[in-house]
Amino acid sequence: MKALAIDLGGTHATCALVDGRAIVARESLATDRSAGLSPLLPRLATVCHRVLTQANVPPGECSGLALSFCGIVDHSKSKILSTNSKYDDGPALDLEAWSRASFGLPLQVENDARMALLGERYCGAAQGFDDVVMVTLGTGIGAAAMIEGQLLRGKHAQAGCLGGHLPVLFNGRTCTCGAVGCAEAEASTWPLEEICRSTPGFSASSLSREKSIAFEELFSHAEAGDAVAITVRDRCLAVWSTLAVGLIHAYDPEVIVIGGGVMRRASEIVPPVQDYVHRHAWTPWGKVEVHAAQLGNEAALLGSVPLLEGSTG
Numbered sequence: 359m360k361a362l363a364i365d366l367g368g369t370h371a372t373c374a375l376v377d378g379r380a381i382v383a384r385e386s387l388a389t390d391r392s393a394g395l396s397p398l399l400p401r402l403a404t405v406c407h408r409v410l411t412q413a414n415v416p417p418g419e420c421s422g423l424a425l426s427f428c429g430i431v432d433h434s435k436s437k438i439l440s441t442n443s444k445y446d447d448g449p450a451l452d453l454e455a456w457s458r459a460s461f462g463l464p465l466q467v468e469n470d471a472r473m474a475l476l477g478e479r480y481c482g483a484a485q486g487f488d489d490v491v492m493v494t495l496g497t498g499i500g501a502a503a504m505i506e507g508q509l510l511r512g513k514h515a516q517a518g519c520l521g522g523h524l525p526v527l528f529n530g531r532t533c534t535c536g537a538v539g540c541a542e543a544e545a546s547t548w549p550l551e552e553i554c555r556s557t558p559g560f561s562a563s564s565l566s567r568e569k570s571i572a573f574e575e576l577f578s579h580a581e582a583g584d585a586v587a588i589t590v591r592d593r594c595l596a597v598w599s600t601l602a603v604g605l606i607h608a609y610d611p612e613v614i615v616i617g618g619g620v621m622r623r624a625s626e627i628v629p630p631v632q633d634y635v636h637r638h639a640w641t642p643w644g645k646v647e648v649h650a651a652q653l654g655n656e657a658a659l660l661g662s663v664p665l666l667e668g669s670t671g
Contacts, residue, residue, distance in 0.1 A: 360419050362406055362463060363662035365426040365470065365655075368444050368497065371398070373405045374659045375413045375420070379481045381659055383413040395438075395445035403460040417461040424466050424662030425453065426473035432515050436467045439515055442534060466665050469519045471500035472509055474617060474651070476661030479504065482652040483615045491521070491611040492651075495573075495598065495620035495627075498522055498534075499542040503609040510609065518609065522546070526600045545597035547572055547620075550590075557586050573620045595627065599634035606639045606646050617651030624650035 361376045368391045374384035385405050389398055410417060429441040429448065438448035457465035468476075475492035478484040484492070488507040494500040501521020503510040510518035522542035523535050530539025531549060543549055551571040560566055563586035568575050576594075579587035602614055614635070621627065632648040639646055653660060 359421050359663060359667065360415060361662040361666050362410070362417065362420045362423045362461065363426070363659045364402055364406065364423070365473070365658040366402075366445075367428050367470065371402060371405075372655070372659065373402060373409050375409050375415055376659055376662050378663065379660065381656060382415070383409045384659070385409050385412075391444040394447040395451060396447050398445075399451075399456055399460075403456075406461065417463055420461075420463055422464040422466060422666045423457045423461060424468070424473070424665050426470045426658040426661070427467055428470050430515050430519065431467045431469050433466065433468050433511060436465045438467065468509075468661075468665055469500075469502065469515075470494075470658055471519050471521075472502040472511075473658035473661040473665065474500070474653075475502040475504060475615070475657075476509070476664045477653050477657035477659065478615050478617070478651055478661075480660055480664045482657060482660075483649040484613055487611075487613045489610060489612045490615060491518075491605045491609050491613075492615045492617065493521060493598075493601070493605070494651075495546065495616065495618035497547045499546050499601070500618070501605065503605070503611070505609060521601065521605055524601060524604050524608075526597050526604070541597055541601040545594040550576065550594075553593075554586065554590050557590055559586050563587065574622065577623045577626060595630050596634075598627070599631045599638075602631055602635050602648065603639045606635065606641065611646060613647040613649055615649050615651050617654070617657060621650055 363374045363376050365372045371389050372386045375382045430439045432439050436454045441448050454465045457463055484490045490504045492502045499522025503518035523540045525539045526541045527539035531543040533540035533543035554565055554571050564584045565579050576587055580591040628648055628650050636645050
């Protein structure tokens with residue numbers, strides 16, 4: 359089946375035509391989340407039509423439009439519910455009407471982490487599993503859960519997708535969500551520089567010479583033997599491992615898939631998380647596997663096919 363897909367993040371969007379397990383055509387554009395979603399919709403429509411033209415596919419050949427969104431959504435109503443300061447006008451918009459007017463297609467909206475999970479189960483690291491947790495490590499920490507082949511959504515559309523906001527430290531940092539000690543506030547990109555700067559010895563660390571600090575810089579300096587970088591890296595690994603055990607105890611998966619930009623260092627992340635999970639998760643039935651995501655930035659786009667097929671509950 360063919361699907362028109364939009365993966366909308368905080369700083370960019372990707373529009374694509376997906377045919378089965380292949381992305382036939384795609385185009386990305388920069389976005390300004392502070393400006394709202396309404397002024398972005400005409401641009402998204404233009405780019406989507408350009409993608410369809412590039413693939414020589416009319417909109418009518420697509421089963422629908424799947425929108426992956428970086429916030430809490432009501433999938434049953436194709437409606438954005440909450441954005442956490444990203445595209446704040448989203449909840450007021452009738453996206454179904456926009457899709458019908460722009461493409462003549464039905465619309466399905468889903469949280470971006472759930473879409474990534476759908477993609478990885480469809481043709482990535484979670485193929486063959488019906489009970490899966492997906493964690494995405496990036497600017498923040500996203501999560502999604504599937505139980506017996508059905509996405510977990512919940513009455514208020516929050517079930518499973520707030521894994522990054524599970525607390526790992528009761529007296530930790532204040533998170534953007536308002537809670538304290540969330541995994542995201544303790545080990546994601548947005549607080550990383552402050553975490554490094556507050557670590558004893560930072561002024562003498564090679565990290566102090568970086569203009570900005572993201573995980574690539576952190577892992578590189580740790581690899582070179584910098585003590586502060588090693589301390590912060592190991593702390594992040596401990597946070598991610600602790601989060602993995604919490605998600606296992608909450609959702610009973612057979613496999614945890616970890617994705618996101620940080621996983622460029624998968625060979626340094628998966629083994630310690632796997633080891634911690636095997637030692638500390640209470641799973642009398644056996645051992646939960648920890649897999650690195652396989653699809654990268656394509657996961658949410660490829661998740662459009664199972665979403666539109668309705669094979670996820």
